Each structure stands twice: as structure tokens, then as C-alpha cells.
Amino acid sequence: xxxxxxxxxxxxxxxxxxxxxxxxxxxxxxxxxxxxxxxxxxxxxxxxxxxxxxxxxxxxxxxxxxxxxxxxxxxxxxxxxxxxxxxxxxxxxxxxxxxxxxxxxxxxxxxxxxxxxxxxxxxxxxxxxxxxxxxxxxxxxxxxxxxxxxxxxxxxxxxxxxxxxxxxxxxxxxxxxxxxxxxxxxxxxxxxxxxxxxxxxxxxxxxxxxxxxxxxxxxxxxxxxxxxxxxxxxxxxxxxxxxxxxxxxxxxxxxxxxxxxxxxxxxxxxxxxxxxxxxxxxxxxxxxxxxxxxxxxxxxxxxxxxxxxxxxxxxxxxxxxxxxxxxxxxxxxxxxxxxxxxxxxxxxxxxxxxxxxxxxxxxxxxxxxxxxxxxxxxxxxxxxxxxxxxxxxxxxxxxxxxxxxxxxxxxxxxxxxxxxxxxxxxxxxxxxxxxxxxxxxxxxxxxxxxxxxxxxxxxxxxxxxxxxxxxxxxxxxxxxxxxxxxxxxxxxxxxxxxxxxxxxxxxxxxxxxxxxxxxxxxxxxxxxxxxxxxxxxxxxxxxxxx
Amino acid sequence: xxxxxxxxxxxxxxxxxxxxxxxxxxxxxxxxxxxxxxxxxxxxxxxxxxxxxxxxxxxxxxxxxxxxxxxxxxxxxxxxxxxxxxxxxxxxxxxxxxxxxxxxxxxxxxxxxxxxxxxxxxxxxxxxxxxxxxxxxxxxxxxxxxxxxxxxxxxxxxxxxxxxxxxxxxxxxxxxxxxxxxxxxxxxxxxxxxxxxxxxxxxxxxxxxxxxxxxxxxxxxxxxxxxxxxxxxxxxxxxxxxxxxxxxxxxxxxxxxxxxxxxxxxxxxxxxxxxxxxxxxxxxxxxxxxxxxxxxxxxxxxxxxxxxxxxxxxxxxxxxxxxxxxxxxxxxxxxxxxxxxxxxxxxxxxxxxxxxxxxxxxxxxxxxxxxxxxxxxxxxxxxxxxxxxxxxxxxxxxxxxxxxxxxxxxxxxxxxxx
Numbered sequence: 001x002x003x004x005x006x007x008x009x010x011x012x013x014x015x016x017x018x019x020x021x022x023x024x025x026x027x028x029x030x031x032x033x034x035x036x037x038x039x040x041x042x043x044x045x046x047x048x049x050x051x052x053x054x055x056x057x058x059x060x061x062x063x064x065x066x067x068x069x070x071x072x073x074x075x076x077x078x079x080x081x082x083x084x085x086x087x088x089x090x091x092x093x094x095x096x097x098x099x100x101x102x103x104x105x106x107x108x109x110x111x112x113x114x115x116x117x118x119x120x121x122x123x124x125x126x127x128x129x130x131x132x133x134x135x136x137x138x139x140x141x142x143x144x145x146x147x148x149x150x151x152x153x154x155x156x157x158x159x160x161x162x163x164x165x166x167x168x169x170x171x172x173x174x175x176x177x178x179x180x181x182x183x184x185x186x187x188x189x190x191x192x193x194x195x196x197x198x199x200x201x202x203x204x205x206x207x208x209x210x211x212x213x214x215x216x217x218x219x220x221x222x223x224x225x226x227x228x229x230x231x232x233x234x235x236x237x238x239x240x241x242x243x244x245x246x247x248x249x250x251x252x253x254x255x256x257x258x259x260x261x262x263x264x265x266x267x268x269x270x271x272x273x274x275x276x277x278x279x280x281x282x283x284x285x286x287x288x289x290x291x292x293x294x295x296x297x298x299x300x301x302x303x304x305x306x307x308x309x310x311x312x313x314x315x316x317x318x319x320x321x322x323x324x325x326x327x328x329x330x331x332x333x334x335x336x337x338x339x340x341x342x343x344x345x346x347x348x349x350x351x352x353x354x355x356x357x358x359x360x361x362x363x364x365x366x367x368x369x370x371x372x373x374x375x376x377x378x379x380x381x382x383x384x385x386x387x388x389x390x391x392x393x394x395x396x397x398x399x400x401x402x403x404x405x406x407x408x409x410x411x412x413x414x415x416x417x418x419x420x421x422x423x424x425x426x427x428x429x430x431x432x433x434x435x436x437x438x439x440x441x442x443x444x445x446x447x448x449x450x451x452x453x454x455x456x457x458x459x460x461x462x463x464x465x466x467x468x469x470x471x472x473x474x475x476x477x478x479x480x481x482x483x484x485x486x487x488x489x490x491x492x493x494x495x496x497x498x499x500x501x502x503x504x505x506x507x508x509x510x511x512x513x514x515x516x517x518x519x520x521x522x523x524x525x526x527x528x529x530x531x532x533x534x535x536x537x538x539x540x541x542x543x544x545x546x
Numbered sequence: 547x548x549x550x551x552x553x554x555x556x557x558x559x560x561x562x563x564x565x566x567x568x569x570x571x572x573x574x575x576x577x578x579x580x581x582x583x584x585x586x587x588x589x590x591x592x593x594x595x596x597x598x599x600x601x602x603x604x605x606x607x608x609x610x611x612x613x614x615x616x617x618x619x620x621x622x623x624x625x626x627x628x629x630x631x632x633x634x635x636x637x638x639x640x641x642x643x644x645x646x647x648x649x650x651x652x653x654x655x656x657x658x659x660x661x662x663x664x665x666x667x668x669x670x671x672x673x674x675x676x677x678x679x680x681x682x683x684x685x686x687x688x689x690x691x692x693x694x695x696x697x698x699x700x701x702x703x704x705x706x707x708x709x710x711x712x713x714x715x716x717x718x719x720x721x722x723x724x725x726x727x728x729x730x731x732x733x734x735x736x737x738x739x740x741x742x743x744x745x746x747x748x749x750x751x752x753x754x755x756x757x758x759x760x761x762x763x764x765x766x767x768x769x770x771x772x773x774x775x776x777x778x779x780x781x782x783x784x785x786x787x788x789x790x791x792x793x794x795x796x797x798x799x800x801x802x803x804x805x806x807x808x809x810x811x812x813x814x815x816x817x818x819x820x821x822x823x824x825x826x827x828x829x830x831x832x833x834x835x836x837x838x839x840x841x842x843x844x845x846x847x848x849x850x851x852x853x854x855x856x857x858x859x860x861x862x863x864x865x866x867x868x869x870x871x872x873x874x875x876x877x878x879x880x881x882x883x884x885x886x887x888x889x890x891x892x893x894x895x896x897x898x899x900x901x902x903x904x905x906x907x908x909x910x911x912x913x914x915x916x917x918x919x920x921x922x923x924x925x926x927x928x929x930x931x932x933x934x935x936x937x938x939x940x941x942x943x944x945x946x947x948x949x950x951x952x953x954x955x956x957x958x959x960x961x962x963x964x
Contacts, residue, residue, distance in 0.1 A: 032879065326786070332880075340879055340890065352822045353721060356718055378957065379949040379952065382729060408835055429953065447760060456728055457729055
């Protein structure tokens with residue numbers, strides 16, 4: 001979700017009427033944009049990533065105008081004037097940033113509103129559709145400052161110098177990456193390459209060093225009349241979408257959009273393509289998905305509210321929409337226009353027979369036994385760290401499932417035992433009343449090459465008693481009570497375990513195999529957890545034992 | 547019986563005066579054998595007398611006559627009875643024998659003390675008061691019955707478990723089948739099968755825990771080609787697809803599952819329509835821990851698969867679920883998920899907070915999700931947050947107290963009856 005921010009005054013100017021509190025708080029969210037916050041003169045909305053066309057105030061206002069208006073609305077129809085300018089694509093860009101698309105915008109009136117809108121839409125498009133400029137980078141230039149034709153080419157990092165925006169001195173491309181804040185931020189996108197992309201004019205002056213920064217030369221100012229837009233990236237379809245979103249926003253402001261002739265390998269292509277396109281949309285399919293009984297006329301009227309045309313079999317999709325890829329997307333537009341608040345929920349009707357998971361039933365029964373014996377259930381994180389899991393338990397480190405990129409270092413492995421979790425709980429609760437009897441019954445992760453992901457969940461039970469006086473017998477009688485109620489026959493076989501006091505630890509044996517451990521926690525372990533109360537505990541693999 | 551008291555029973559008093567029946571019998575036989583009839587006439591309680599005299603080896607029966615076999619010296623029971631009558635100390639072994647024969651009554655110190663209470667006001671009701679009938683002779687002191695007793699740290703289930711059982715119960719009542727899946731999940735099931743493009747922001751390292759070990763999963767061969775096709779060009783779904791080159795290597799990367807919807811995706815390959823499944827389980831997000839965020843939390847996912855279900859049915863299932871949760875006021879707003887259309891945010895009105903709160907996402911699975919997994923029918927799907935409603939109900943404002951710190955005071959005092 002991206003948060004966009006608009007001046008209410010500017011938004012209402014585009015919508016063409018005053019918007020009341022109900023419009024902002026109730027109506028607009030029903031378009032799919034939850035209100036993030038509303039201040040005196042500004043509103044903040046969440047726009048979902050499938051509608052990047054609504055990052056701009058022009059696009060947002062266009063959608064809202066139709067959605068809140070009661071009557072008929074004319075569908076958007078965008079015209080592109082014939083290309084006068086040429087941009088030549090040099091094959092050298094193939095290895096670094098292969099695609100470019102451009103447009104010229106004439107008759108621009110630069111206002112504060114326009115500048116604010118341009119900055120917001122550029123930033124949001126870079127972040128979302130552009131995947132932090134990797135897939136899409138946008139440059140907006142004062143066309144009057146440079147001389148066409150333009151060229152898009154890759155050059156050696158030290159072979160060319162220009163003054164980038166916001167730094168006031170001439171730098172080579174390499175120096176831009178090293179010295180300019182934007183250079184440092186986005187260097188990773190191109191630095192692997194031997195040559196880096198630039199857009200230059202007839203006199204070899206640099207308009208832009210995509211995806212890093214534009215030149216100072218073409219900075220848009222209050223006196224700018226005509227604009228040149230370049231969009232570069234790795235995916236031809238996505239850069240076209242970004243350009244269309246920008247071009248239609250300008251067109252909505254009354255600017256004229258003029259095509260640019262992009263010449264690549266001898267082929268000439270006029271960009272942008274602002275024509276609407278078709279997606280199959282069958283009324284009966286839409287009705288079946290939504291549970292409605294619309295006729296063609298009703299569906300056309302609803303789609304019109306979404307700026308989508310309908311010719312009886314196809315939806316006509318405006319050029320700024322990037323999200324329509326299946327007839328189902330058209331059905332969603334119909335649903336939004338109809339109003340999610342107007343759908344009458346039906347009574348559930350699919351007759352099937354319930355089937356609980358035996359494993360979960362059993363786990364719950366086990367929890368009830370433990371609570372009955374007088375233990376408080378705790379629920380701990382699966383994610384842990386080797387210090388807690390092994391070092392503090394005075395136990396050797398064992399193989400565990402490990403995460404690659406945890407932002408919280410204390411959550412970089414998956415626990416394979418529950419006892420460390422219980423020790424953590426007891427250590428964290430030393431200021432509360434004793435005795436403390438706690439248990440957990442839940443999942444741990446063990447590595448298992450036989451399983452499709454290489455690791456699987458195992459359900460375990462662990463219980464611990466902490467008190468001023470607590471003995472092996474206390475925990476042994478807890479285990480005995482549990483095992484009796486669970487109907488498990490077992491025996492205890494003396495063992496040595498570094499987490500337990502020597503001579504006070506045993507393996508829990510069920511049907512000849514060890515399924516758990518029981519004993520008094522070793523003082524060294526208690527000290528490691530900064531605990532001053534003795535603890536006795538057991539842990540049991542429920543899946544093997546039960 | 548230190549401190550206790552010994553009393554003769556009525557029978558014991560009689561024998562103390564007249565002699566134990568076996569003594570009377572032996573005395574009668576001193577002057578020669580007697581027939582049974584004769585002996586019975588001369589000795590009261592003859593059967594008891596005969597039983598004990600025989601047992602002690604004092605008499606023998608021959609040709610219908612009883613005669614002395616062994617003349618007893620002292621009879622310790624007789625001496626003891628007389629000693630008790632005289633209020634003297636008596637050997638413990640003999641005393642217990644007499645008690646067993648119900649000739650003496652041994653009263654514990656507790657009974658002795660209880661007898662002293664006759665006519666008085668008492669605090670505690672005791673077994674002695676009941677057994678001796680003395681409860682009739684005492685008055686029970688009235689208590690301040692308005693005072694609450696001190697709280698107990700009883701055994702108790704975690705509130706999360708209580709809540710989970712409630713939710714399970716609702717889904718089972720509605721005829722859903724319970725499912726589960728692994729926490730360590732392949733990118734394939736967590737993302738690709740759900741039509742999330744491989745460069746989707748949700749797959750960024752920032753949000754998702756990727757695994758160093760085990761780093762790679764095996765892919766389910768039966769579905770790989772269809773999933774690849776749907777990403778690249780829409781496959782046979784009529785979709786345009788995401789139009790990029792799909793990579794098996796990326797799909798193989800293991801993650802900590804970011805949602806239970808991975809389990810729903812797996813379910814689509816495991817059941818034949820019509821079916822309904824649900825899964826309550828832990829999900830993971832690579833987030834810094836603070837009062838609002840933990841790297842893991844619980845979600846409940848549900849799907850309904852049948853040939854003629856539609857958007858209205860989706861709303862119906864969600865409405866019914868929340869109604870049974872005691873949250874009757876619910877609304878739906880449009881939202882976005884890469885794997886659903888008519889994507890819907892579920893908002894529930896919390897009366898005490900006077901606020902609409904988002905509790906989860908829902909929608910109808912896109913054909914790009916269902917067709918590659920072999921499902922032709924519409925699939926209603928949702929994934930709902932779990933902790934937030936509990937926290938709101940209990941007035942908790944720090945999620946860490948839940949299952950990060952497991953604050954014992956909070957857990958011990960938590961209200962689990964909703």
C-alpha cells in the first residue's frame with residue numbers, strides 16, 4: 001500500500017465540486033482507497049499497488065469524480081499528436097537498461113499544484129511499479145533547454161561529464177555514483193555494468209543519467225512551456241504503463257500530448273500509445289461471479305463510472321489502467337461501481353461434512369490435561385536464536401532451520417525444543433508470585449531432508465516448575481499424572497544431559513525409544529538465564545509418544 | 547493413643563463386670579465336660595465364647611461334648627477391660643484388639659477436643675462434628691460472606707488457545723474441514739501458486755523471512771508447468787499473465803510462510819469440489835519487534851469451493867463467521883491482493899471503541915490461481931487476523947505480552963469466558 005497525499009482544494013477542483021466529510025470518510029474508501037488520515041486542508045489515502053494511476057492527483061480525481069457523480073459521464077478519450085521529435089536508441093544500452101519510451105507535453109502551465117503532483121507520482125511510481133527504480137525510472141525535462149534529436153546510449157563511466165540536479169558542480173558518471181546522494185542510493189542498479197546509460201541531445205549535452213538523476217540543464221521551472229518525458233527500464237510493458245499514467249495526467253490538465261519517434265535497430269515506433277484496448281467481458285460471467293442479474297445496459301452504466309467502456313462483449317480499458325489482465329478484473333470494476341455496501345450477503349449454502357484434524361484435537365486434550373494438573377499454558381515464538389536455544393541451556397549447538405535475513409537478530413533460527421522457551425518465560429516473570437508452573441504444547445521445526453521443504457513441524461509438550469523449593473519428585477509426579485491421563489505407558493531411564501543436574505535427569509522411554517527428557521535444571525543454566533529460583537522440567541515429543 | 551481417650555462400650559462394660567464370654571465358658575468347663583446344649587444354657591453369648599475359646603486353643607469338641615483342652619493362665623483382654631473400667635493405662639496391642647471387637651471406643655484427640663465444643667460457637671465445620679453428632683450442640687459463627695477470597699494461581703489455558711478453540715468450533719459447525727501446513731514453506735506454495743509475480747514487493751527481503759537452511763524446496767512437479775505458464779502468459783486461463791520469465795530457482799527458495807493462504811493453495815490440490823477447508827496457524831513477517839508488531843502471529847484462512855458460489859456467498863460466510871464471534875456489525879470495502887478478485891477488506895465494528903477495524907482480507911481466487919492447481923470452480927477465500935480481536939476484547943495494547951513475554955500476571959488474570 002502506498003499512501004498518497006492531496007490538497008483537498010486541489011482535489012475538489014479536479015472532481016468539480018465540494019466534497020463533504022461523508023465523501024472523504026465513507027464514499028471514497030468504497031472505491032478501494034481507505035482513508036489514512038484527514039487534516040484541515042489535506043487528505044491521505046492508501047492506494048493499492050494495482051492502481052498506480054491513482055498516485056497522481058489527476059488520476060485520483062478522475063476516478064473519484066466519476067465514482068461520486070450521480071449522472072452519466074463521458075469516457076476518457078486521449079489523443080496523441082504526431083511525432084516531431086526523434087530519439088535514437090543505441091544498441092549499447094541492451095546490456096544495462098534496454099528499454100526506453102518517451103513523450104512530449106506541450107502547453108504546460110507550471111503551478112505549485114502541478115509540481116507537487118509530479119513529485120508525488122514520480123516517487124510513488126519509482127517505489128511501486130518501478131521496484132525502487134529497478135524496473136522503471138522517470139525523467140521530466142524542460143524541452144526548451146535542449147535540442148533534438150536525442151539519443152539513448154550507454155557510455156564509459158568516465159567519458160562524459162554533466163551537472164546533475166541539486167549538487168551545483170560538474171561530475172563524471174562515476175563521480176555521480178560516488179558523490180551524489182541519489183547516486184549512492186541507486187548505484188546497485190547499474191554499477192555491475194561496464195557502460196552506463198545516458199540521454200543526450202544533438203550537442204551531446206546530458207538530459208538524464210537514468211535511473212540515477214537528471215541534468216541541471218533541463219530542470220523544470222516556472223517558465224517551462226514544453227516538457228520531455230523519458231521512462232527507462234527493464235520491462236517494456238511496465239515502462240509504457242508508467243508513461244501512460246504520466247501522459248494521461250498531463251492530458252487531464254489540458255496539456256497536449258505529442259508522440260516521440262523512438263528509433264531502434266532501424267525500426268521506428270511512436271510513443272506513447274494512449275489508445276484504449278479491449279478485454280473480454282461477458283455479462284453472464286460477471287453476473288455469475290457477483291451473484292447479480294445485470295443486463296448489458298446496466299453493466300455498461302456501471303463500467304462507465306469506472307471510465308471503462310462496454311460494447312456488449314468487450315470492456316474498453318483506458319490507457320492508464322495497468323491492472324486488468326482477466327475478465328475477472330472487469331467483474332471487480334462492476335462490483336466497485338455497483339457498491340460493495342449494496343451486496344446482500346447470502347446464507348452459507350455449500351453442504352459439506354466437518355472434519356477436525358485429529359492431531360489438533362489431541363493437542364487440545366493434552367493442553368486440558370496439563371491445565372487440570374495445575375499448569376498455566378504459555379505460547380512462545382517459534383523463532384529464536386542459538387544463544388537461547390543452546391548456549392544458555394549449556395547444550396551443544398545442533399542443526400536447526402535458519403533464516404537468512406532476520407531484521408531482529410534474536411529471531412534468526414527456528415526452535416527445535418520447547419524448554420528454552422519455558423526458561424525464557426520463567427526468566428521474564430521473576431517478579432511475579434511463586435510457585436510458577438508453566439507448560440507449552442506446540443510446534444517446533446526440525447530439519448528433515450525427506451520432506452519437500454527440507455524441514456517439518458513437530459508437536460511437543462514441555463512443562464516446568466519454578467519455586468523456592470522444587471525437586472525431581474515434583475516434576476516426576478507431574479509427568480506421571482499427565483501420562484496416566486494420556487494413557488501412555490513409560491519408564492524413566494537415568495541419563496546425563498548438560499542442561500540438568502547430574503544424577504537428577506532421565507530419558508522418558510515409550511515403547512523402547514526415548515521421546516523426551518525430565519530432570520532438575522542445572523544451576524549453570526539457571527545462572528545463564530539470570531534466574532534465582534530452582535526449576536524442574538520435562539519435555540516430550542507428543543507425536544511419537546501419543 | 548497419646549492424648550486420645552478410651553471408653554468401654556456397653557458390651558465392653560458388661561464383660562468387664564461379668565467376664566468375657568470365653569472366660570465364662572472356660573470357668574464352666576473347669577468342673578468337667580459339658581454337652582453343647584448344656585454349655586449353651588450356662589454361657590450367655592455362647593457362639594462368641596466358643597469362637598474365641600477355640601481360637602485360643604482352650605477348648606475341644608469330642609463326641610458332642612465340650613471339654614477343656616488347655617487351661618488358660620491370665621486372660622489379657624479381661625485384665626485390660628477391667629483396667630479401662632478403672633481408668634488405668636492399657637497395653638496398646640490389647641487395646642486395639644478390644645477396639646476391633648467393639649468392646650472399647652478409642653477417641654482421637656480431635657474428637658476429644660471436639661466434645662469440648664458442645665454448646666459453644668465454632669469456626670470450622672469438621673468431620674468430627676459430623677461423625678459425633680456434636681454439630682447439633684454447637685453454633686456456627688457467621689462469616690463476612692461478602693469478602694472475596696484471595697486469588698488462586700490455578701492451571702489455565704492461554705487465551706489464544708481458548709480463542710482458537712472458539713474459532714475452530716465455528717468452522718467445524720459450519721462444516722469446514724481442518725487443514726494444516728508447514729511453517730517452513732517453499733516460495734512456490736507461499737507465492738507462485740498464489741499468482742504473486744516473482745518480483746512482487748511482498749517477496750522482498752524486507753517483508754519475508756528467507757531460509758538459509760533449508761534453503762531450497764523440491765517443487766511439486768505436477769503443477770510447475772501450469773504455474774509457470776500462467777505467470778508468463780496466462781496459460782489457459784484467458785489471462786494476459788504477468789508477462790515475465792518465471793524462474794524455478796526463485797520458486798524453490800524456502801521462506802517462513804507469510805500467510806496461511808499457502809495452506810489453502812495446497813488444499814486446492816488435495817480435495818475435490820465441493821469442499822470447504824480452514825486453517826488456523828502461525829504466520830511470519832520479518833519485522834522489528836514493538837508493541838504492535840511481532841515477527842509471528844496467527845491467521846485463520848478459509849476457502850469454499852463449489853460450482854455456483856459467488857461474491858455474495860463470500861460475504862455471507864464472513865458475515866456468519868463474525869456473527870458467531872459476537873461481532874454482528876460488519877462491512878466490506880474493496881481492496882487488493884494479487885491472488886483474488888473482488889478483493890475485499892473485512893471491517894468489523896467494535897461497539898466499545900466505536901470504531902471500524904480491519905480484520906482481514908478476502909476475495910474470490912483468481913483463475914490464475916485455481917486453474918493451474920486443477921480447480922475449475924470458483925473459490926471463495928479469506929485470511930483473518932487473530933490477535934487483534936482478542937486484544938481489543940481484553941483491552942490489551944501491547945502484543946508482546948501475548949506470546950513474546952507471556953506475562954504471567956496477565957495470563958493468570960486473563961478473562962477467558964467470552
